[in-house]
Amino acid sequence: MRIPMGTSVVVMLLTVFPVLAASSHAANEADATYYSDVLPIIQDNCQSCHRAEGLNLGGVVAPMPFMSFEETRPWARAIARKVQAHEMPPWFASAPTGVFSNERGLTDEEIGTIVSWVDAGAPAGDKADAPAPRYFDEATSGGWSLGTPDFVFQVEEPYFIDDDIYDLNISFFKTLTEADLPDDVWIRGWEFKTGADGVAHHMCGFVRASRKDDTSIEDVVAEEGAAGTGQLLTCIAEGAEAVMLPDGFGLQLEAASTIIFNMHYHKRPGPDTGVWTQPKIAFFVEERPVRYRVTNDSIGNTGFEIPPNHANYRVGTSRTLESDTYVLTYWPHGHLRAKASRYTAIYPDGREELLLDVPGYSQDWQETYKYKEPKLLPKGTRIGVSMWYDNSPERAARYDFRSDESPGHGPRTDDEMSLGFIGYAVEIEATDTDTTTTDQQN
DSSP states (O other), X not given: OOOOTXXXXXXXXXXXXXXXXXXXXXXXXXXXXXXXXXXXXXXXXXXXXXXXSOSSTXXXXXXXXXXXXXXXXXXXXXXXXXXXXXXXSOOOOOBSOSOBTTOOOOOHHHHHHHHHHHHTTOOOOOGGGOOOOOOOGGGTTTSOTTOSOSEEEEOSSOEEEOXXXXXXXXXXXXXXXXXXXXXXXXXXXXXXXXXXXXXXXXEXXXXXXXXXXXXXXXXXXXXXXXXXXXXXXXXXXXXXXOEEOOTTEEEEEOTTOEEXXXXXXXXXXXXXXXXXXXXXXXXXXXXXXXXXXXXXXXXXXXXXXXXXXXXXXXXXXXXXXXXXXXXXXXXXXXXXXXXXXXXXXXOTTSOEEEEEEETTOOTTSOOOEEEEEXXXXXXXXXXXXXXXXXXXXXXXXXXXXXXXXXXXXXXXXXXXXXXEEEEEEEETTTOSSOXXXXXXXX
């Protein structure tokens, strides 16, 4: 049976780490207390997920809130253990360091403070020493982490995911009217809500420009497949965060476009497991001049098969840039067998650079790696994406799949994917054509 991330942690913690007894310890050498020393660390590194409403796709990934001393203290020993092991706060890239805006991690001094506090019995200290409470935009923006959106478009009618559903891939469509969007706009950010907490495997959003003929968007997608879905906004899965673009960067949303909500739901079938869903997407308009046109795409391999019982199988693909390109984000995506991912750049002069190394990839928490500053890759640079898969009996027993099968690319959770999503931009005046060549699979 698959256990969502966090559930197994809760079971383990409740079993191994009892609630701390009332402190009878002497003060530690540093006199660390919750309000003075630990709360600032918790606010900066933990509360974005450890609260009533987190930022992640299927609801809160963290299984417990740390918004107060009373909520945090019962987990003190567990917190110390996790930070000493560098398992929390979660960050799965080993390299590079210091270049991503959402990089998480504690310094040795911060880890030492938490451990010292726990060793002293996790004292509260003086509440007057506490920093100001941390507030989140969701409280005043209708639940959106990026702030109050300019537009929110939602699937027209709720949809029921039946009790007997195991995997469901389905697309919903909303064609924008003049009342929805009277003019073309540049978009600087967008944020998804699946409307089905806990059963959304992933959600992809597309924008399809209006057609001059009377062909319905449903018929276009049915006829053209992926090519009919139009421009990708992004895809998200558990652990993903919304992205606000840098100044001068934007994605154009045309009036009368059709928004496509491409959904993959996955759950255990059974009585009373059905849920209602009504996905929606929030958009944030860019009022300033836009110099760089943003594209979100994937460098993917769809022609692989993973051998049975193979514990370390690599799938690779690459793409060569046809224009100078500014990279904004990476998001590697695989399923149950995926265990590691790596992006590399081979420059026109032959020099090679590691762009992203994720040695501990997990489907349970799929991070979007966001550059602090857009990274310029010159024309002719080849971007390679590799994914490694563990199809061993040991992993199969842990994640509930069959290791004696040879999975390839497919939409089901039990299938696999090898997709290296990438958000990038080119100068609007520099090119009016596609900026990349066809993916080379290996």
